[in-house]
Amino acid sequence: MEFKDYYKIMGVSEDADSDAIRKAYRKLARKYHPDVSKEADAEQRFKEVGEAYEVLKDKDKRAEYDQLRKLGARGRDGSFRPPPGWQARGGGAQADFSDAGDFSDFFSSIFGGFGGAGQQGQRARQPYRQRGEDVHSKLALLLDEAYKGGEKSVSFQVHEPDAQGFLRSRRKTLKIKIPPGVTRGQQIRLKGQGGPGSGGGNNGDLFIEIDLAPHPLFVVDGKNLQLTVPVAPWEAVLGASIRIPTLDGEINIKVPPGSSGGQKLRLAGKGLAGGDLIVILRISMPRQHSDKARELYQQLADECQYDARKDWAKP
């Protein structure tokens, strides 16, 4: 088991007072809160910070932790083994854990608690009828998966009582069938898949908010999709029938004669959940031109007498 240096995690010195610890926590919580942060490991970091704060803000827990730290209960490889005879406190000491189910084995080995490998935990509230907790989770789908539906595995944490009636945090994995046509921000529910109820109460539900992973071609704008399509200059000028991808497969569309770069063509109903597909034309030039092509461009220049910057950069 890895030794956790709570002072290092919080970025405070060993003699930091409670004000300094609270300030450090608030700063780190703002930085890593999963509802706020964009950092990839935000959730993990936030849990670590929360665990460190749980210990350092509490005079008794901090004293206990400091004692262990001083005892040098760290192996040469940085691993942690509680000293012989060390008793995890457990019991009433964890009554104020708000979300202690996610605390580490290291924490549980010192303080008990209902962390994954804790020896003692908080008694589940059994005697009266209570509905289980709802669990809220997010699921990022590829556009194709959202459009066509399909099977996905989702993992989430639930708190449930073990055989002795102690609450434990457990990672649950379910295979679910995504209905076709879901889009970003929609909520799907799996009834009864949240936390277990007690005293005959119903289980909570699992709510999953759909998110969409970026697609290399399609850009999602609400229910609409945007697709940038390269066209040759002569296709834009003369018009053309071109083949483009959609989430339903490839289709042919007509580029109207006299089109220009940046022009948008709307294909109704080809977006998400009844939205549209907006095709944006991008004029693409060949990388190289033959002598003959250059000659033709010269003829074009002479013929058009077009000044592309006539009205450009003028106040």
Next chain:
Amino acid sequence: MNERLPTDSHAARVEVVTETLTLSLHEVCQRCGLNLSDLQHLLAHGVIEPVPASSDEWLFSADALGLLARAARMQRDFELDAAGLAMALSLLDELQRSRRQVDRLRQLLAQHVQL
């Protein structure tokens, strides 16, 4: 720890509830772990809005439930009072919209300009 995955009949119970699930004020309080006064504060600040209903009772959509679960987490983790919570949620909503917009524009820009 191996776990048995549910069968297809289980998977069939997945439902999209964004527009179909409505909950009373009491159910919302019970499910999201916020008290009535906090919820009323969020309503007063326009952070959540009841769905238009034919009856006099306030009803809330499943979207509100997701938002309120976040509200409960933020209240707990940042020790916010009701007014601070309303402000934080509004700013967070704006932040998420802006991030989405930036991502969308970046993606479009990359398709039009060599970055």
